[in-house]
Amino acid sequence: MGEKGKVYLVGAGPGDPLLLTLRAKALLERCDVLVYDNLTNPEIRGWTREDCVHLNVGKTPGQHSFTQDEISEILISRAKENLLVVRLKGGDPFVFALCAEEMSALDHAGVKYEIVSGVTAALACAAYAGVPLSHREYGSSISFLTGHEDLKKESLRVDFAKFAEVGGTLCIYMGMSKLEEIVDRLLKGGLSPDKPAVVVSHGTLPKQRKVMCSLGELVTKTREDGLSAPAVIFIGNAVGLAKQVNWFEDRPLFGRRFVVTRSSAQNGEMKSRLQNMGADVLELPLIKILPTQNKKLVAEVFAGIATYEWAVFTSANGAREFLRIFFKAFKDIRSFGPMRIACVGEATASIFRAHNLEVELVPPTATAENLAQALVATDSLDSANVLVVSGNKNREVLVHLLESLGHAIVDQLPVYETDFAEVANSPDWQRYKKEGADGIIFTSSSTALSFVEQEEDLLLEQGARVPIHCSFGPETSKTLRENDLAVGLELKQPGIKEMIDALIEKFG
Template sequence: MAGRVFLVGAGPGHAKLITVKGLECLQKADVVVYDRLAGPQLLHSLKPGTEKIYVGKLPDRHTMKQEEINQLLVDLALQGKTVVRLKGGDPTIFGRVGEEAELLRRNGIPYEIVPGITAAIGVPAYAGIPVTHRDLASSLSIITGHESPDKLDRMIEWDKVTNATGTLVFMMGVAKIGYIAEQLMRYGRKPDTPVALIRWGTRAEQAVLAGTLADIAEKVKQADFQPPAVIVVGDVVRQREQLKWAESQPLFGKRILVTRSRAQASDLVNRIEELGGEPYEFPVIETVYPEAPELKQGLKDAFDRLGEYDWVFFTSTNGVDYFFRHLKEQGKDIRQLHRARIAA
């Protein structure tokens, strides 16, 4: 019996920007086939033993051709596995989900498309740029920039794009920024139209380069500004100076390694995120509670004398957990420690 494939949008980068449904799919997956732009921290939510297959693409080289990825999904599902195809952003926006879904359909494999927050909206939001604004932009156009110049002329009607009064967002267009700016000015956009490029938006590496249509190509060249980045064109870019909330956080731009055991790291991880940092969990210890018979007997003897102690010392949270777990197992009443003082 064939398995099932979930085509999941991972969101714009930050691991917690995936949807609840997307996270549920990851947690039940047997195999995850994931892209370069899917937040790596999401892989920590997988159940033990889940197979991970990387199929990420760079502008100049691909780990696996798209046709091979399509077939891989079919092959894995035919083995009866629950498969998650994890894509950055939303899978239906320049994510080639249509090609993958079509081959699954032709092979009679059940699949589900799980939308995600597109980088076209989420990334500018983290840079303090609302893509629409009551006074500045009442429409939004999302355009691919990952085409050759010849193909762009056939695929994009530059006169209509330029005449649109709203915000333009170009995806995968850093290498073509000069061509894009040139076409927009050629067809009527003013040279002083604001432009912003946002690299690795929502993550610790987030970087923003701002300019105008007239000078942005030269700025990109001078800064050696590399992809992946979202390009925003329009008056809403001016809002950034007042609204760049993420960059005002004290730990913005910091990636912090957390080495505590995963079971105890959540409070620290949450606090780092609240302050704008990006925690990276890398547990180097695992707490294993001893179950030796002689230790259990020693604890039993100690618990039988709870009312005799003046002090109880705990040296770690693990000790507290272990103590109260065995206290409950032995049916003891914590009120027997009423005369003791507790130190930690």
């Protein structure tokens, strides 16, 4: 899939990770060195191996961190170390991304390279903003221009008066810092001030915004609405067919921002579902899940695994870690023995069903109390050996009820440990402090306590959105209130789907 000692000039697309090509993703997962620009999505960069070297060579107007010659030298030197190098560029490498300069340098140095196309920003931003670029009655040509080049040079290349006659569409990249000059040149070139225009900022991302107006109003409207780079400017008759609301922006949580606080490995499903509803999602893992250190206890329990009549699982974390240890100890699923399985909720149960193991009991409401009551109601606990698989911070109420009401003989097996994660290590930490959010989602008392512990590091800057605290259930809410944090939303039935539905009801 990838070759050592070679440079891959890869298009990262416009921002949405789902628009990255399969070829690009495969190379990111294998590369030794990633050389990237500012406009590449951090989530995409997270697809690399843990030992991959990341080098940020992004340029900001007026503050270039690396010259183009220096960037080319990095690519050449790393490839000559027999490393697989990915040069990740926003959009498509061949559209205003200096790919030709890097190709020439690699050719001159005798370094092999390959081009991996990406979705260019103009096409994707137009699609995500519902802006047609062509129409057989309103415009049959499309021109790509850049606002970073010298404007006089560009005016010599493009006959704007002729363009006005043709009636095509202009797509202007990187033009926000010179918007007033660009508009002035276009008007002097013969375009009408009534020509339809659209600016799309942060296109294809949950924070996408746009301005629709005439060319003559473009500078004023863009300033009034506070649109900023990165942005693409569209001008032409076909652009005028765009509607104010489109498929991407017409989602129930579009424009809203939420913080997910579970460990990095657990955030995936909730983050994905929120994004599918249009939300902007920040990851601030407040806890981390670690394997248990009590290996002696694990060995003792697994030595007598066939003696238990019930195995009770209080979390998806416990289920995953238990099965990881199980398959390390046993090669055959039949070694699971005659144990009946009970799980606190459907998310936990689904982990066993994926291995074709029957889950006999899931309470209607996912709490320790309800799980205990449902087990007692089976009339199967009297003097029965029961294994409760949990973490190091689980409540004792489940074990107490099984022993006192069910008269069971209970062994506890904590297979994982929950610890606080340093929030300052989160990639979205600075953005949260600067921009805030509409809501912070607390899935457990552990996430709430970690938030309280690190509250000084999470103070918001002036002007940031102040979030409400969203709780998965009564115990989490109790922890929040005990620490003087108001609860803005509490689930009656814990679950990811239930949380998404509650957020849509409150914010949609």
